[in-house]
Amino acid sequence: MTQQFPRTALALACALAFAGTAATAQTLLSIDATAPVAKPVTGHLQLGTAVAPSGQALGANNQYLTLDGQPWMPVMGEFHYSRSPAETWEAELQKMKTAGITVVASYVMWNHHEEHEGKFLWQDNRDLRRFVELCAKVGLKAVVRVGPWVHAEVRYGGIPDWVVTSMRTRGDDPEYLRYVGRFYDEIGRQLRGTLWKDGGPVIGIQLENEYNLTGPGQGAQHIATLKKLALKAGMDVPFYTVTGWDGAVYPSGQVTPVFGGYPDEPWGTSTTELPPKETYAFRFDSRVSGDLGAQTAAQAPGTAETDIALTPFLGAEYGAGLPFMYRRRPVVSPDDIASMLPVQLGSGVNLMGYYMFHGGRNPIGDSTLEESTLSGGYNDTTAVNYDFQAPLGPDGQQRAVLTKLRPFHYFMADFGARLAPMTVRRPAVTPANATDLKTARVSLRSNGDSAFLFVNNHVRQYPMPAQKDVRFAVKLPGGTVEFPRKGIDVANGAYFVWPVNFDMDGTRLRYATAQPVTRLDQGAAGITYVFAASAGVPVELAFEAPAGTVIDAPGAQRSSSGGTVVLDRIKPGSGTAVTVKRDGGRPVNVLVLTPEQAQQLAVGDFAGQRRLVLSAQQAWFDNGGLQLRSPGNHRFRFGVYPALAKTPADVRAAGKDGVFQSYEAQLPERKLTATVAAVREAQPAPAVMRGGLAKAAIQPIPESWRAAGTWRIELPKNALEGLDDALLQLDFTGDIGRLLSGTRMVDDWYYSGYPWQIGLKHLNAQGPLTLAVLPLRADAPVYIPREGRPDFGGQPQLARVNKVSIIPVYRLAIKP
Structure with missing residues (x-):
């Protein structure tokens, strides 16, 4: 929902943003978002039947998709x-x-x-x-x-x-x-x-x-x-x-x-x-x-x-x-x-x-x-x-x-639903082209006085210079918002989305130097907004605070002027960073997770309501329960917010981690070992041919496999006992690897330095397995990333098995 804000309030926010700014050579990245948003055009796209028996309706206009008439x-x-x-x-x-x-x-x-x-x-x-x-x-x-x-x-x-x-x-x-x-x-x-x-x-x-x-x-x-x-x-x-x-x-x-x-x-x-x-x-x-x-x-x-x-x-x-x-x-x-x-x-x-x-x-x-x-x-x-x-x-x-x-x-x-109707706004300065790695990469999408700022300082395989001492100036119809108060450094590899004039159920967040992630409605207990801190950037939140607003932010540094409160030195973590209470409204809690915690966050229906789960294990929700899957580690730990009414079976309570109730469990450990034996030595591989429609290196013809080295792999009996699966990991150096069960090929892989894994649960192997490795020639005209390119040590080709391991995959089902 877009709302207009008094120019005086925005001006005060701007003045506050300038407060404390060091008199150094800062970079102010400006974006003009004052032009009106065009109204969506409808009726020209020929959709099929778009109304379900329940009455739910899908649609599309020239800007976005709709569900029940909403973006x-x-x-x-x-x-x-x-x-x-x-x-x-x-x-x-x-x-x-x-x-x-x-x-x-x-x-x-x-x-x-x-x-x-x-x-x-x-x-x-x-x-x-x-x-x-x-x-x-x-x-x-x-x-x-x-x-x-x-x-x-x-x-x-x-x-x-x-x-x-x-x-x-x-x-x-x-x-x-x-x-x-x-x-x-x-x-x-x-x-x-x-x-x-x-x-x-x-x-x-x-x-x-x-x-x-x-x-x-x-x-x-x-x-x-x-x-x-x-x-x-x-x-x-x-x-x-x-x-x-x-x-x-x-x-x-x-x-x-x-x-x-x-x-x-x-x-x-x-x-x-x-x-x-x-x-x-x-x-x-x-x-x-x-x-x-x-x-x-x-x-x-x-x-x-x-x-x-x-x-x-x-x-x-x-x-x-x-x-x-x-x-x-x-x-x-x-x-x-x-x-x-x-x-x-x-x-x-x-x-x-x-x-x-x-x-x-x-x-x-x-x-x-x-x-x-x-x-x-x-x-x-x-x-x-x-x-x-x-x-x-x-x-x-x-x-x-x-x-x-x-x-x-x-x-x-x-x-x-807020972002979809927003119009893309070009900043005042943009890179000349995709190869310009020096100019800041920034964009904005806005609708009225609400906006999201997008920043990217990552380009694959190309280090980006840090954008030093940067602040942003977003010119909106109601006035210009400049933030943060002090310049920040956008490091090589950084990328994020930050909100501007972000409505939090009636509480207005002027800006945040953290990324919105999700919203959790807990009824009378209030509403929790979850943010993720941007790596290397101090977390700063600026709230509109009209009369009757109480903002509790333990440990944060607070500055206020003209009805706007700026909080900085907020330490990201699993505890509530800010609570905002307004007359007649439900409390609004703000949780700012560290970047690492944000990557461990799963959101879904668990034990009868929508909850947050923090776990280093692979997590997913299933019929009101929680599934955790752990390759190589039989010990499980996870946190839940809001806390469960009672401790589920097969896990034990492990104290509090901020607002999260922590739980632990341990399954019987399995140690699995594969036996590997060389069968045939690799022979000199033929030169890689060029041709095909691409007129480049083409895959060796089938007869080339007579040059492959082969190894027999014996798996332990009952390898899957007590496990969800077991991953056979084949670490080889060569051109192509093929895994065979008898004479039947069950999987294959191009060497690149990226790990090759095969789940044993659905392998359907009958008897011992054979790994065949076609040698990689030193003169092969193929692209392998620098990180994966092997050292040939003067040899004309390589075909070796470095390691064959079996990673047990444990699974814990938590039912409410």
């Missing part, structure tokens, strides 16, 4: 059901929900369902209907990406071999459309009763992917044809989308473009580090973030470029990780991914969509189903593994990047 900012994560064991789906969806995902997206890969003409598979790991029903069960919405060409690093983009080799694809060829129509009919039958109009979770359908083909029977006409076929198959949903990058073409108004951006280009051909990616630079005039790996070349700017004023800025493929291609294997850090969030939000994104959020593995049919140069693809991907360095690994393991993303997701869930 709605969902977070969407990609999870491919056919690349994961069906028995794990429900728990994995619960993990995604706890991580702040509100919409699950999944490709329907045609060749996963109809490898042989007319023989459709919709059971076991390919049971689309069950997957969608589980989305509904755990409270997630779904977008089904039906293709028929999906890319997804899958053979022929997902189109079955028998289609590719017998007809013209990706256009209005009558024979092709007949088979596409039959495929869509099958999908429609699977989704019957699960669509939004039926009370189900499916709110969107994506047609095709990366489509920029033009000419007779192609272009916008073909997308319109696919939409007609989808509707004929019964797929009547509120939203129809297409990917909007690389000159995409589509019928304006009939579908809505979605966008993306990645922190590197594994589909590229460079064998060195890339220049700074524009993914880390705020966008003020465009939406397409550079090269996203489309396999067809655009002939002209696409419809998405001309539709900017007509469509909301929605994301579908912001990289939550990256795949490894044979010729290029970039490893990304958690900050490489998480720093993209303030950039995209500050650029106007109103749906944060990730690809991939959950890793997986390809099924194997008559052939392997990966994209490869051998089948005419542009890239060589691993045959089985589709890890993608995703926040949730193929075996459900939590990666560090998830803990960095989660606070942003909670922010979008609780405050996205």
